[in-house]
Amino acid sequence: MDFAKFLKFGKKGAKKVAPKDKKKADSGFDWPSGVRIGIFGHSNSGKTVYFTVLNEDCKVARDLQVSVTDNATAGELLANFKKIWGISSHDGPGTHVDLQEERKFPDLSQRDRILQFTGIVDKDLKLPIVSYDYPGKAVGISEPSDYTEKVIDFMTGCDGLLFFFDPKILGSEITRQAHIASFVSMLERLAPLEDRLPIPIALVVTKADTLAGFAGDEQVVLIGTEEEPVVSESYEVFLEKVLTSEKVTRDTSWAGTVREVLVKTKDFIKVVVGRTLDFQIFFISQTGEPPEKIGAEEGRSLYKPPEKVRPVGVRKPMYWLIKAIARNRSLGKLKSFTRWVRLLSVCWIILVSLVYMYHFWFQLGRTTAFEDNTLNGRIASNCSETDLNYITKQYSRYSSKWLVTRFFREFSGKAREISDKYSNLEVGSRASTLDKTIKEFTSIVNNKDLWPNKNPTGDGVVLLPRHSQMEAGLGSFQTSEDSTSGLAQRAGRALELWNLLKACIPDMADTVKWSQLHQTINLYLSTPGNEINNEESVLFDALLKQKAEKEKQKKTEEATIDFQEIVEKINGNPNVAYRLDTAVRDLKRIRRQLDPNSDEARKITAYITDANWWKSERSYKFRIDNLPKDAHIHVEVTSESNTPKWTLKDEWYKGTEHSITWSPGSVINIALCLSDVGQCNWGANSSDYAKLGGKYSIFTMEGQIVFSNTGKNIQISFLPNLHNRLPVLED
Ligand SMILES: Nc1nc2c(ncn2[C@@H]2O[C@H](COP(=O)(O)OP(=O)(O)OP(=O)(O)O)[C@@H](O)[C@H]2O)c(=O)[nH]1
Ligand SMILES: [Mg+2]
Numbered sequence: 001m002d003f004a005k006f007l008k009f010g011k012k013g014a015k016k017v018a019p020k021d022k023k024k025a026d027s028g029f030d031w032p033s034g035v036r037i038g039i040f041g042h043s044n045s046g047k048t049v050y051f052t053v054l055n056e057d058c059k060v061a062r063d064l065q066v067s068v069t070d071n072a073t074a075g076e077l078l079a080n081f082k083k084i085w086g087i088s089s090h091d092g093p094g095t096h097v098d099l100q101e102e103r104k105f106p107d108l109s110q111r112d113r114i115l116q117f118t119g120i121v122d123k124d125l126k127l128p129i130v131s132y133d134y135p136g137k138a139v140g141i142s143e144p145s146d147y148t149e150k151v152i153d154f155m156t157g158c159d160g161l162l163f164f165f166d167p168k169i170l171g172s173e174i175t176r177q178a179h180i181a182s183f184v185s186m187l188e189r190l191a192p193l194e195d196r197l198p199i200p201i202a203l204v205v206t207k208a209d210t211l212a213g214f215a216g217d218e219q220v221v222l223i224g225t226e227e228e229p230v231v232s233e234s235y236e237v238f239l240e241k242v243l244t245s246e247k248v249t250r251d252t253s254w255a256g257t258v259r260e261v262l263v264k265t266k267d268f269i270k271v272v273v274g275r276t277l278d279f280q281i282f283f284i285s286q287t288g289e290p291p292e293k294i295g296a297e298e299g300r301s302l303y304k305p306p307e308k309v310r311p312v313g314v315r316k317p318m319y320w321l322i323k324a325i326a327r328n329r330s331l332g333k334l335k336s337f338t339r340w341v342r343l344l345s346v347c348w349i350i351l352v353s354l355v356y357m358y359h360f361w362f363q364l365g366r367t368t369a370f371e372d373n374t375l376n377g378r379i380a381s382n383c384s385e386t387d388l389n390y391i392t393k394q395y396s397r398y399s400s401k402w403l404v405t406r407f408f409r410e411f412s413g414k415a416r417e418i419s420d421k422y423s424n425l426e427v428g429s430r431a432s433t434l435d436k437t438i439k440e441f442t443s444i445v446n447n448k449d450l451w452p453n454k455n456p457t458g459d460g461v462v463l464l465p466r467h468s469q470m471e472a473g474l475g476s477f478q479t480s481e482d483s484t485s486g487l488a489q490r491a492g493r494a495l496e497l498w499n500l501l502k503a504c505i506p507d508m509a510d511t512v513k514w515s516q517l518h519q520t521i522n523l524y525l526s527t528p529g530n531e532i533n534n535e536e537s538v539l540f541d542a543l544l545k546q547k548a549e550k551e552k553q554k555k556t557e558e559a560t561i562d563f564q565e566i567v568e569k570i571n572g573n574p575n576v577a578y579r580l581d582t583a584v585r586d587l588k589r590i591r592r593q594l595d596p597n598s599d600e601a602r603k604i605t606a607y608i609t610d611a612n613w614w615k616s617e618r619s620y621k622f623r624i625d626n627l628p629k630d631a632h633i634h635v636e637v638t639s640e641s642n643t644p645k646w647t648l649k650d651e652w653y654k655g656t657e658h659s660i661t662w663s664p665g666s667v668i669n670i671a672l673c674l675s676d677v678g679q680c681n682w683g684a685n686s687s688d689y690a691k692l693g694g695k696y697s698i699f700t701m702e703g704q705i706v707f708s709n710t711g712k713n714i715q716i717s718f719l720p721n722l723h724n725r726l727p728v729l730e731d
Helices: 003-008 019-023 047-058 071-085 148-156 173-190 225-232 235-243 252-264 266-272 315-375 385-399 402-407 409-446 465-480 486-507 511-526 534-558 561-571 576-593 599-615 678-683 697-701
Strands: 035-041 064-068 087-092 095-100 113-121 125-133 160-165 201-205 279-283 292-297 300-304 618-626 632-638 657-662 667-673 688-692 703-706 713-718
Touching: 035 047, 035 148, 035 315, 047 064, 047 071, 047 125, 047 315, 064 071, 064 315, 071 087, 071 113, 113 315, 125 315, 148 173, 160 173, 160 315, 173 266, 201 266, 201 315, 225 235, 235 252, 235 266, 252 266, 279 315, 315 385, 315 402, 315 409, 385 402, 385 409, 402 409, 409 465, 409 486, 409 534, 465 486, 486 511, 486 534, 511 534, 511 599, 511 618, 561 576, 576 599, 632 657, 632 678, 657 697, 667 678, 667 697, 688 697, 688 703, 697 713
Parallel strands: 035 125, 035 160, 160 201, 201 279
Antiparallel strands: 064 113, 087 095, 113 125, 292 300, 618 657, 618 713, 632 667, 667 688, 703 713
């Protein structure tokens, strides 16, 4: 992007046109590109002489140099120079001689001329300048000419203006008013009344050599640097301050002249002061000395240039104007830049606001509104799974939106947390639904009256609505859950046990079926990774118990007297070692005497199989029901010959559930720590210690354990109860 062009955008009025485009103004006049300097002066005000003398004066100056860039301008200036200085040239064969002839001022301009030159200020600031000399009567209000429109067009597109004022009209009230009025009306085209004047403007009083008290260079610039602020004041303040300045009061005659000029140009000064800081008043003389009057023609006297033309102050107005224009341009660029920055800032604020509004009102607002509408005044835990699922999805969708993940990351994170919480509630609610269904199953198992009846006309059982409902409840977890999820697996286990129970009911005497149920429960308990919760353990216990009751019922119908005695002896002995070892040994001996295909032999085999289950290394789940206040325990299982190393680095508290891996003969070491966690060194420095030994030490862990040194005790339950799982001999 062209940065310069970018900055120029936004200039006002005539200045809005970039230099390149200034060639062709709206009115259709063609003007060359460059910094446009307008000299607004009526006929005889000294414009043509000014351009000529300025060109000569700049040739030896340092502060301002002009270098004419086109031949037409150079030719015009040379011709006028020769006239004023009285030089003519004679070209003979091989010779070129300058001759002195009579000096005279150029005639009043009859046609216009565009003047182009490069202005070099203080040797470093170089600007292409375009100026314009024209017949002065074109700007007279009363005498419009062919050039009037063109001159106005040039002036209104100028970068700086000099108002040439001929002091000879000071005495003529009407002419003076007319001249000032035409300049003021031109200024109003530049900037409507009251508006800031956008370009530097100077009043140049020409022919100052004719003014009383004018003594030369010191009086050229009226407003000294220290008085510059007065141009922002009202006319009255301006007048008073200028007239009381040391520079003016130094010479009373000069003070009088200045007062007269300022008073008589009041209408012009009033228009300018207060509207621009770029205002100055110059007094210049192109000739230096008053020219000698040689005659008169219509409306003016005729003069002859003095013998020595010594211009006074002619460079000053041009120097001041070029500098002010350059300063304004850099300020203008800065202003454009500021304007752009402001515009961009506003756009940015609007854009950011829109993004925020879209996010907060639409994206977030819609999500929270969905939540509010769905909850409808209820607390989340009272909502249905469908509702919870709906809210979870809304928050999850919101958290992954493009805008949210990029610009509102914190909101995205929070929404994900909320979504997870609703999702957990949903899972929690499903888990509690499943728990309720399993409890229903347990209560059916515990009350035989609630069992399904045997189908009188065929196989299987007749389900009551309660059974079908429970069965469908369990089945729903199989279809709606991920089959690997804990809930789906728990429901699957319960459903399988329900089916096994249904298979048992038609023939209560079928011990194989009951054994299958028993084995299945044991398999569930011993499979690592199975998450058996409390409700499920209770169900297992209930099912194991039911089997024993069925056996008792069969006793009167089928058992032989001897076998019945053995059954009572074995099942009636609560000693673990007896049930798992002694009874097995005795039964094996009895079985040898029986017919291997007999019912009794089959029952004994089933007992031995159940008893053997305890012989392998297995994982057992338990819950710590009670501990002394603030206490925790460490548990380590070792072989009989080893002492615990307490390297598990895990402490267990009241109410928590854990598992240990145990095989017959293993020692269970329990360290009880009554005080701070850190001091016990993971059990090595415990408050008390219990070593549970013996072949079936795990059974001694069930129930109350008393610590001998401190007298404290703890309470542990296995899930499900170990004693209930001891093998039972069917009768
Ligand atoms: N006293 C005095 N008279 C001057 C000076 N410069 C010019 N004049 C007189 O003013 C007359 C007009 O000067 P010009 O430069 O031709 O005036 P102009 O503004 O070009 O007039 P138009 O071409 O009609 O617009 C000259 O003929 C001189 O008589 C000056 O420095 N001092
Ligand atoms: Mg002229």
